[in-house]
Amino acid sequence: MARRSMRNQIVEAALEQFHAHGYNAAGVKTITDAAGVPKGSFYNHFHSKEALAVEALRYYGEGRLDDLAGGETEPLARLRAHFEALRDETVRLDYTRGCLIGNFGAEIADHSEVIRENVRQRFEGWADAIAATLEEAQRAGAVRADLDPPTVARFLLNTWEGTLVRARVDRSSDAFDAFFTTAFGPLLTGPAAV
Amino acid sequence: MARRSMRNQIVEAALEQFHAHGYNAAGVKTITDAAGVPKGSFYNHFHSKEALAVEALRYYGEGRLDDLAGGETEPLARLRAHFEALRDETVRLDYTRGCLIGNFGAEIADHSEVIRENVRQRFEGWADAIAATLEEAQRAGAVRADLDPPTVARFLLNTWEGTLVRARVDRSSDAFDAFFTTAFGPLLTGPAAV
Numbered sequence: 001m002a003r004r005s006m007r008n009q010i011v012e013a014a015l016e017q018f019h020a021h022g023y024n025a026a027g028v029k030t031i032t033d034a035a036g037v038p039k040g041s042f043y044n045h046f047h048s049k050e051a052l053a054v055e056a057l058r059y060y061g062e063g064r065l066d067d068l069a070g071g072e073t074e075p076l077a078r079l080r081a082h083f084e085a086l087r088d089e090t091v092r093l094d095y096t097r098g099c100l101i102g103n104f105g106a107e108i109a110d111h112s113e114v115i116r117e118n119v120r121q122r123f124e125g126w127a128d129a130i131a132a133t134l135e136e137a138q139r140a141g142a143v144r145a146d147l148d149p150p151t152v153a154r155f156l157l158n159t160w161e162g163t164l165v166r167a168r169v170d171r172s173s174d175a176f177d178a179f180f181t182t183a184f185g186p187l188l189t190g191p192a193a194v
Numbered sequence: 195m196a197r198r199s200m201r202n203q204i205v206e207a208a209l210e211q212f213h214a215h216g217y218n219a220a221g222v223k224t225i226t227d228a229a230g231v232p233k234g235s236f237y238n239h240f241h242s243k244e245a246l247a248v249e250a251l252r253y254y255g256e257g258r259l260d261d262l263a264g265g266e267t268e269p270l271a272r273l274r275a276h277f278e279a280l281r282d283e284t285v286r287l288d289y290t291r292g293c294l295i296g297n298f299g300a301e302i303a304d305h306s307e308v309i310r311e312n313v314r315q316r317f318e319g320w321a322d323a324i325a326a327t328l329e330e331a332q333r334a335g336a337v338r339a340d341l342d343p344p345t346v347a348r349f350l351l352n353t354w355e356g357t358l359v360r361a362r363v364d365r366s367s368d369a370f371d372a373f374f375t376t377a378f379g380p381l382l383t384g385p386a387a388v
């Protein structure tokens with residue numbers, strides 16, 4: 001039990017350090033210090049910093065897609081609320097952090113095959129969940145009939161990741177505003193009826 | 195003259211190292227080694243790695259917007275060719291590197307005020323150039339009349355940056371395909387005439 005708890009402490013501290021400072025800037029010593037455990041204990045739990053990063057990604061992703069799953073809310077409103085919750089999280093953190101999946105993708109996908117594959121799978125699962133919601137909204141007549149949900153889902157997710165980078169660079173919600181105005185206006189619902 | 199040339203050698207090597215490995219992973223020693231100059235010479239030319247990063251950004255950005263400026267090609271075709279050239283560059287480099295501006299934005303905007311401001315200005319100039327091209331295309335009737343060019347330009351640029359991250363993670367052109375299909379189809383030109 002104690003052993004398991006120390007492992008969790010390390011994963012939580014790593015998520016925080018990777019998210020705040022990036023993969024390369026967060027050393028094992030910094031992480032074990034932040035977790036309040038001896039550096040030597042690290043390799044009892046993880047065989048590498050890379051393995052820890054995969055665990056941090058899993059921990060970060062947990063429950064993040066739950067609000068896209070069916071519910072009482074209309075599918076398009078659900079999709080919008082999903083991105084609004086992620087926006088609110090970024091604003092609350094003063095435009096720092098961004099998305100751990102996207103950050104890892106930008107910083108280390110070229111350098112670690114294990115992390116690259118893990119990031120790829122997480123993006124793919126996320127895009128699939130967005131596509132399913134779009135399809136549901138399309139069947140309900142709330143999304144343009146001429147759109148291909150899997151393609152537009154991938155496009156939207158990529159827009160979201162780029163929007164997060166831009167919002168952090170600007171430290172302003174302008175990029176989020178452009179996202180919501182364009183995605184939930186001309187892109188998904190088409191020109192206003194005249 | 196020799197002094198100036200050594201400075202350029204350092205900037206070129208830095209651009210290569212920052213682009214290939216990221217800001218944090220590329221140390222001053224690695225950069226001066228790659229430039230073939232003594233490490234001690236670095237501070238004769240730059241007061242910090244941060245100052246060098248700003249120079250590398252300037253060097254990277256040079257001429258990158260030229261193909262958006264007026265010419266004989268139609269504005270919408272020009273915009274498409276602009277992104278296609280950037281895609282081809284990424285494919286040629288086997289899906290490594292991405293965009294230096296976006297990489298810096300994701301990796302270090304939270305940690306360096308100087309680099310954050312520089313990245314912000316480069317994004318802003320790029321978005322303005324895209325907006326001007328969209329406006330021209332709209333006047334020519336090639337882009338939907340209900341779109342606001344400055345807003346959609348920012349949206350598109352953010353999509354592009356996220357698309358690059360995703361293409362690198364996937365090592366495939368799927369993300370580029372979703373970008374071109376969606377942007378130059380339903381988003382900019384609207385539903386096909388029936």
